[in-house]
Amino acid sequence: GAVVSQHPSWVICKSGTSVKIECRSLDFQATTMFWYRQFPKQSLMLMATSNEGSKATYEQGVEKDKFLINHASLTLSTLTVTSAHPEDSSFYICSARGPQLGSEAFFGQGTRLTVV
Amino acid sequence: QKEVEQDPGPLSVPEGAIVSLNCTYSNSAFQYFMWYRQYSRKGPELLMYTYSSGNKEDGRFTAQVDKSSKYISLFIRDSQPSDSATYLCATLIQGAQKLVFGQGTRLTINP
Numbered sequence: 001g002a003v004v005s006q007h008p009s010w011v012i013c014k015s016g017t018s019v020k021i022e023c024r025s026l027d028f029q030a031t032t033m034f035w036y037r038q039f040p041k042q043s044l045m046l047m048a049t050s051n052e053g054s055k056a057t058y059e060q061g062v063e064k065d066k067f068l069i070n071h072a073s074l075t076l077s078t079l080t081v082t083s084a085h086p087e088d089s090s091f092y093i094c095s096a097r098g099p100q101l102g103s104e105a106f107f108g109q110g111t112r113l114t115v116v
Numbered sequence: 117q118k119e120v121e122q123d124p125g126p127l128s129v130p131e132g133a134i135v136s137l138n139c140t141y142s143n144s145a146f147q148y149f150m151w152y153r154q155y156s157r158k159g160p161e162l163l164m165y166t167y168s169s170g171n172k173e174d175g176r177f178t179a180q181v182d183k184s185s186k187y188i189s190l191f192i193r194d195s196q197p198s199d200s201a202t203y204l205c206a207t208l209i210q211g212a213q214k215l216v217f218g219q220g221t222r223l224t225i226n227p
Contacts, residue, residue, distance in 0.1 A: 001162055032213055043204065043219045044160070051213075093159045095215075103148040103167075103208050105215055107159035 006108025021079045023094030030096035033077040038091045084115040122218025135192040139205035139218045146207040151190045154202045
């Protein structure tokens, strides 16, 4: 299957700082990328959908000023958690789709964020 | 009612057993169906992908879609401890961007 690389796999940051998570499609053009948040033993919670070159569409209840998403190229999307607080600690996962893949979506490895 | 319902389990079976994982959905417009496997602290991995009704087999895994009853299944034959993971079903309407996921079923295969 197609490869989506997410970096870093884990990060610890201090409260009040910002953290950037990168998501790259390595062998296909990702016209659409998705960012999810997952709490322990729970399912995926979609945060936002981004199309290359466009502003992201955020799900209801997700603060767009806190979770900044950039999808500037067909292979890279970034999620920046601004002014992080301990309640932002979670597992963040990106997913990507592209015209070469049809309807399938592939996921990155996930990033475990811990805010102390 | 959620668009895709999946029993969260947990489901525990002995090694070698046949495992049946299931989801039901409410929107008849769903045409694409996927199963993902997620190990702890990892991103989901695409296991099976089917379009419309029918069966698809890949090694020990068989995906089955019954659109008349809005029911999708994943069967695992000769289950192994390495199959222990959370399994997520997902559906998609043609032309839509977002996949709709079930809650995931936690599966444990006991040696």
